[in-house]
Amino acid sequence: MEYKEREIRPITIDVDRQHKRYGYRAIKRGFDFLASLAGLVILFPLFLLVAIAIKIEDPKGSVFYSQIRLGKNQTPFKMYKFRSMVSNADELLTRLLNQNEIDGAMFKMHDDPRVTKTGRFIRKYSIDELPQLLNVLLGQMSLVGPRPPLPREVEEYTDYDKQRLTVKPGCTGLWQATVRNSVGFDEMVKLDLIYISRRSIGFDLYVIIKTLIVFIKPNAY
Incomplete structure (x- = not known):
């Protein structure tokens, strides 16, 4: 199932239909709770x-x-993460905004000087994201869903972009598990909307399996 080179038409999310999917949402929440709890216990030595x-x-x-x-x-x-940057990273961001390598309401810089040596390693294998299992346990996030944006990013969103905020955000999603950093903001939004429109237990498992493959064989960061 490849999305990178496929032309994707604009998508309109049926918010009412998504809200009424009570069975799917209940199963998804139950799985999120049990999986995040088990993950936090099993991964405690790695966290240490x-x-x-x-x-x-x-x-x-x-x-x-x-x-x-x-x-x-x-x-x-x-939202929680392992710190992968220098302590004053947020203060330094304002100096780097003009070097943003992605168009749209998101900041990405391949050789970000704020990232530490340890940070580069844990980012490569997405280990820095693991503390978000606590957010999943608390019900603020799901294992699979659109990545939660920053408030300053949402200020630049169009109504079309805001459709990705109609469901609970996730630790991983379709674009992270497939094309990851090789696409821009608009392509990321489209892939998120594809996920929302097609999401199901089977599709969630597909994204999780693809994400585990990225852990084992990470993409270039």
Whole structure:
């Protein structure tokens, strides 16, 4: 199932239909809760090793990094990650915005000077994202769904873009599991809307399996 080179037509999400999918949403939430709880327990030794590595490289900085993101219906929540950048990364961002390599309401820079050595490694294997299992456990996120954007990014959204905020955000999604960083903002939105319009238990499992493959054989970051 390839999406990178396929021409994708504009998609309109039937919000009412998505809201009424009670059975799917209940199963999805149950799976999210059990999987995130199991993941946090099983991955605790890895969490400890990553925390030690982050502290060795930058003793003054915190192990975790939290950031306000917008979830379903633009509801704000605090999203957690392992810190992969220098402690004053947010302050340095304003100096780097003119070097953004992606068009649209999102910032990406291939050789971001704010990223630490440990950060590059955990980003390559998406380990920095694992603390978001806590967000899933709390019901703020799902394992699969559109990535939650920053408030400043949503300020630049069109009504079309905002359709990706009609469902609960996810730790991984269709674009991360397939094309990842090789597409721009518009393509990311289209892939998110494809996921929302087609989402099902089977499609969620497909995205999760593709994501696990990325863990084993990561794309170039």
